[in-house]
Amino acid sequence: MISVKTTQLTKKFGSFTAVDAVDLEVYKGEIFGFLGANGAGKSTMIRMLCGLLMPSSGEALIDGLDIYKESELIKKRIGYMSQKFSLYNDLTVAENIEFYGGVYSLDKKLIRSKKEEIAVSLNLKEEMKRLTRDVPVGLKQRLALACAMLHDPKIIFLDEPTSGVDPKVRKDFWNIIYDLSEHGKTVFVTTHFMEEAEYCHRLSIMQDGRIIALDSPENMKAIHNEKTIQDVFIKLIKRQNNDEI
Amino acid sequence: MKFNLNRVYAIAKKEFFHIIHDPRSLLIVILLPLLQLLMFGYALNTEVKDINLGIADNALNMQSKEIIRNFEGSEMFHVFGISTRTEDIHQAFLEQKLNAVLLIGEDVNDLQLIVDGSDPNYASLIKNYVNQALASKQENMLVDIRVQLLFNPELKSSYFFVPGLIALILVMISALLTSISITREKENGTLEQLLVSPLQPLEFIIGKLLPYVFLSMLIGFLILIMGLILFDVVFVGNAIAFTILSFVYVCTALSFGLMISTVSKNQMQAMLIALIFTMMPTLMLSGFLMPLESMPWLIRLISWIVPAKYYLKIARGLMIKGNNLGELLEPMLFLLGFTVILLSIAWNRFAKQMRELK
Incomplete structure (x- = not known):
């Protein structure tokens, strides 16, 4: 079942083309990664898909809904978390959860049960009444994800979710992502960590707004006869640069 | 929506x-x-209190004494006696001892008011207060203007x-x-x-x-x-x-x-x-x-x-x-x-x- 489909999706900022005619099909329950250098277009891609940026041209369907005409419906079915974590540092953990629950107009009972659920799963009963700024970064990141997931979205967009956290926390976070995928959620992740790219079901390597490779990490390594995604990435980028010269 | x-x-x-x-x-x-x-x-604070008023009395009769008593009785004025010599008056202003000087001529109706004009707002307030104080007591004035301030009578x-x-x-x-x-x-x-x-x-x-x-x-x-x-x-x-x-x-x-x-x-x-x-x-x-x-x-x-x-x-x-x-x-x-x-x-x-x- 197709969860997200784009056709010739393009975003231009003036004369600069950030995303260049991308065709994509991502399936339900898939963990789909965008790997690329800064400015390769991966954030722009994600921001278009979750309605933060209007595409210059091309089509996109999110859970079968048109991003131009049905953006209000799409909003209820997607979750988004950026590297900034988007929590209010001067509110308590509980107040953050209540607020995001309120923004999605969840009823009070549901918010309360969600709050308990999060307290148990993140093991932060004590921290509920603490200000978010005093919570460790790793926990904050997981809390931000929990807040972005309160309304039980089908598709989750994670824009560099693990930048600025240590490798141990990054590992834990990926376990959550796997868990989400097993529950049938489609997960989009952008990253510039090579080892993180290995965890995706399918990976697209982006450069200059185009997808220059799209396959599972295993296949990619096999086709290019390399041991790690890092080596594949370097090989591809070099080849691309030579072609352009 | x-x-x-x-x-x-x-x-x-x-x-x-x-x-x-x-x-x-x-x-x-x-x-x-x-x-x-x-x-x-x-x-x-735009209220004026403690006006130092020098009075030079050349008439020295009942009427001029009455005028001086009137000023002395007011909360707004501190009254000082002063000579009529221009230099003395000038000096008093320079030393900021006085804010205004009232000269009473040999004829009581010949009044002159000299005010320190370095702060024009203050000066015009003093002028008004002195006029008021004079007007209220001068019985032989031809025109009797009674000012009534509405809403804020005490200013x-x-x-x-x-x-x-x-x-x-x-x-x-x-x-x-x-x-x-x-x-x-x-x-x-x-x-x-x-x-x-x-x-x-x-x-x-x-x-x-x-x-x-x-x-x-x-x-x-x-x-x-x-x-x-x-x-x-x-x-x-x-x-x-x-x-x-x-x-x-x-x-x-x-x-x-x-x-x-x-x-x-x-x-x-x-x-x-x-x-x-x-x-x-x-x-x-x-x-x-x-x-x-x-x-x-x-x-x-x-x-x-x-x-x-x-x-x-x-x-x-x-x-x-x-x-x-x-x-x-x-x-x-x-x-x-x-x-x-x-x-x-x-x-x-x-x-x-x-x-x-x-």
Whole structure:
């Protein structure tokens, strides 16, 4: 079942083309990664898909809904978390959860049960009444994800979710992502960590707004006869640069 | 695209938490107005007391003694005897021993008043007081003018600055609070998180305004009460009318703050714009400190768009004169008009920015 489909999706900022005619099909329950250098277009891609940026041209369907005409419906079915974590540092953990629950107009009972659920799963009963700024970064990141997931979205967009956290926390976070995928959620992740790219079901390597490779990490390594995604990435980028010269 | 009250409530509640979790800022927001009130109250005093008046009596008869006794009996004057020599008088002014000198000629009706004109306002006040004191006792004057001052017979300056100060502080605090609160969301990236949610621009704006309406009104009442207690201002009007009209004024100021937040890039910029564009016009162009009637036509024209000008009419009208709601309809309509215009600009710009993000 197709969860997200784009056709010739393009975003231009003036004369600069950030995303260049991308065709994509991502399936339900898939963990789909965008790997690329800064400015390769991966954030722009994600921001278009979750309605933060209007595409210059091309089509996109999110859970079968048109991003131009049905953006209000799409909003209820997607979750988004950026590297900034988007929590209010001067509110308590509980107040953050209540607020995001309120923004999605969840009823009070549901918010309360969600709050308990999060307290148990993140093991932060004590921290509920603490200000978010005093919570460790790793926990904050997981809390931000929990807040972005309160309304039980089908598709989750994670824009560099693990930048600025240590490798141990990054590992834990990926376990959550796997868990989400097993529950049938489609997960989009952008990253510039090579080892993180290995965890995706399918990976697209982006450069200059185009997808220059799209396959599972295993296949990619096999086709290019390399041991790690890092080596594949370097090989591809070099080849691309030579072609352009 | 449905307007959802739950979402408005969620935003308002969150904003309320922002306020109470930052007690230091809250304290500043409350104490600053009180400090301003005290400063204005004791510094901006236009009442004249302790006028040092030198009197040179050349008539030395019953009538001239009567005049001197009259001044000596007044609380406003300290009377000193002085010679008629010009050098002595000049010297007394230079040493600031005297503010004014009254020369009584050999004929009692030949009076001359010399006033230190280095502070023209003070000088004209002294002139008036001396004239009053003379006029009230001079029985053989041909024309008897009796001046009656309405509403503020004692010419208390607190009657004049307390309403003005409420106007100033309300507009400053309200505009400041809202302008910062939205720019902060832009800076922290939380606005982005809200943009992917079903939240509508109008819900966001109204939710943001609500807690600050209450806070600003609270501060307004605080100044009013302090003004009544510390500076014995009267309040002869209707308290409910005052609340309603102050609410309208606060809404105007909050909408202005919102508009600022849609044009400024960061909190610092928002703060500066809010302070400059509320403080200067309110102090200078509203009729708070200087009467608008004495200003050139261009300035008077600009004053038409200064909300404090209208609120001053309302506050003075209700506190001092005892106007009713009907008599204050015109300034109220102006304020409502401003609110609608500012709010629609803010909403438009905000919605446009949301689209441009896309």
